[in-house]
Amino acid sequence: MAPQDKYILVGGHRHRYLEAGKDGPPMLLVHGISSSLDYFGPSIPLLAKSFRLLAIDLLGFGGSDKPKGKAYSLRLYADLIREFIEKTGASSHGPVFATGHSMGGKYLLATELTHPGTFGKLVLSNTDGFITLPSFARVLSMPGVRHILKPIVTRRDIAEKMLAAAVHRLDKVPPDTCRRILEVARDHDAFETVMGLNRNLVNLDLKRTGLRARLHELDIPTLIIWGDRDRYMSPKFAEIARREIPGSKLVMIRDCGHSPMLEHPEEFASAIVQFIFSEPQKGNNPCS
Numbered sequence: 706m707a708p709q710d711k712y713i714l715v716g717g718h719r720h721r722y723l724e725a726g727k728d729g730p731p732m733l734l735v736h737g738i739s740s741s742l743d744y745f746g747p748s749i750p751l752l753a754k755s756f757r758l759l760a761i762d763l764l765g766f767g768g769s770d771k772p773k774g775k776a777y778s779l780r781l782y783a784d785l786i787r788e789f790i791e792k793t794g795a796s797s798h799g800p801v802f803a804t805g806h807s808m809g810g811k812y813l814l815a816t817e818l819t820h821p822g823t824f825g826k827l828v829l830s831n832t833d834g835f836i837t838l839p840s841f842a843r844v845l846s847m848p849g850v851r852h853i854l855k856p857i858v859t860r861r862d863i864a865e866k867m868l869a870a871a872v873h874r875l876d877k878v879p880p881d882t883c884r885r886i887l888e889v890a891r892d893h894d895a896f897e898t899v900m901g902l903n904r905n906l907v908n909l910d911l912k913r914t915g916l917r918a919r920l921h922e923l924d925i926p927t928l929i930i931w932g933d934r935d936r937y938m939s940p941k942f943a944e945i946a947r948r949e950i951p952g953s954k955l956v957m958i959r960d961c962g963h964s965p966m967l968e969h970p971e972e973f974a975s976a977i978v979q980f981i982f983s984e985p986q987k988g989n990n991p992c993s
Contacts, residue, residue, distance in 0.1 A: 708749070708758075710768065713792060716785045721768030722761040724793075726753030730802060730981075731795040734760035735786070737807025737833070739867075739899055741767025741889045744806065746882040748966040751974035755982075756802070759793055761786075763809070765898030767889055777901050778908035779815040779916060786816045787823055800825025802981055806966065807938070808833045811911060814950075817923060818916050828977050830930045831963050834911040835942045835949070855896055864890040873934040873962035882967065920949050927953040928980040930973065932961030954980070 708725040723742055732752060736744045742760035745752075752758055762769040764785055765777070775781075795801050803824050805813040810832025817824050858864075864887045869875050875883070889895065902909055911917035927950050931943035940957065947955045956976045958965045965973040 708753075712768075713789065715789045715792060716764070716781075718764055718770040718772060720761055720764065720770070720785075720789065722759060722789070722793075723749070725749060725758045725760075726755070727757045729754075729756040730799060731790075732756035732758050732977075732981075733786070733790065733795065733801060733803040734758060735803065735805040735809030735813055736760075736763065736766070737809050738902070739766070739890050739895060740807075740886070743767070743882065743885040743889060744964070745966050746885070747879060747970040748974050751970055752977065755978045757795075759789075759795055761789055763812070765901065766895050771894040771898055773897065775898075775901055776908075777898075777905045779812065779911070779914055780819060780908070782812045783816040783819040786812060787820045790823065796823075802826050802828070804828040804830065804977060805832065806830045807963065810834065814911065814920070814923075815914075815916055817925065818919050821922075824925055826925055826981055827927045828930065828980065829927065829946065829950075830965060830973070831932060831935055831938055831943075832929065832946060833938070834917065835945050836938065837910060837912050838906060855893065859891045859893055859896055861887065861891065870936050871963045872968050873932065873960055874968060877968045878964075917949070921951055923951055926980070926985070928976065929953055929955045930965055930976055931955065931957055932963060932965050932968070933957050933959050934961055935963045937963040 708723045711722050713720050713722060734745050736742055741762045745760055765771050790796050790801055801824055803813050810829035811834035813827055814834055868886055907913045929943055929946050931940055933940050943955055947953050958969050958972055961968050
């Protein structure tokens with residue numbers, strides 16, 4: 706039976722989440738921008754064999770609340786992730802592990818730096834945080850520009866092109882997963898969330914917030930997974946992330962774009978399972 710959607714109040718807002726595979730240690734899944742937990746779809750049943758999976762739709766995306774005018778920041782998302790972990794009881798029986806894709810990887814780094822000891826180990830897939838966007842990118846969120854972009858960006862053909870650019874081979878992604886991803890990507894309220902992120906660019910950038918300079922403080926095993934054909938975030942940033950995150954390891958997946966959990970779910974899940982269960986544990990978890 707497919708896992709059923711659940712809902713939980715975090716930070717005063719309703720969040721959609723999914724829970725599967727209750728017998729293993731807890732593994733949190735955090736998606737990227739303009740996305741939802743459905744992006745992990747093909748990998749969820751594979752990971753559920755080894756973990757108690759908790760996948761969440763971040764505030765502003767998927768089936769979670771999309772409050773207008775919210776002051777989005779790394780601190781906000783870090784606090785929400787921490788609260789979600791506590792409210793689901795994930796931290797009550799030992800260390801919590803987490804996997805973040807793209808923007809989600811950046812939020813996991815911010816969570817661990819803001820709330821040290823939240824995670825026992827991290828997996829970062831094609832992670833954001835090592836590209837500094839220019840300040841003029843905020844222009845896209847200005848009312849006149851935003852109103853022109855909205856009907857264009859949320860068109861089906863544009864969403865299809867964006868998804869195609871996020872993978873090396875679209876034919877490897879199950880049709881049902883494609884349909885769900887496109888629905889989420891075309892959501893008008895989620896588009897407004899992206900514009901809100903754009904307006905608060907300074908508070909969502911690892912470097913500008915000073916968190917990137919603190920990456921040396923991380924004291925947990927970290928696995929970096931990247932696709933060698935990533936067109937959104939060049940594989941060169943994988944090596945930058947590996948250098949800046951202490952003791953991290955890098956797995957490069959061949960013939961793969963920005964989304965290994967979609968294109969190569971077996972290899973993606975296998976790398977995670979091997980890393981979590983074979984690497985030594987460091988630090989402690991004050992939530993436990």
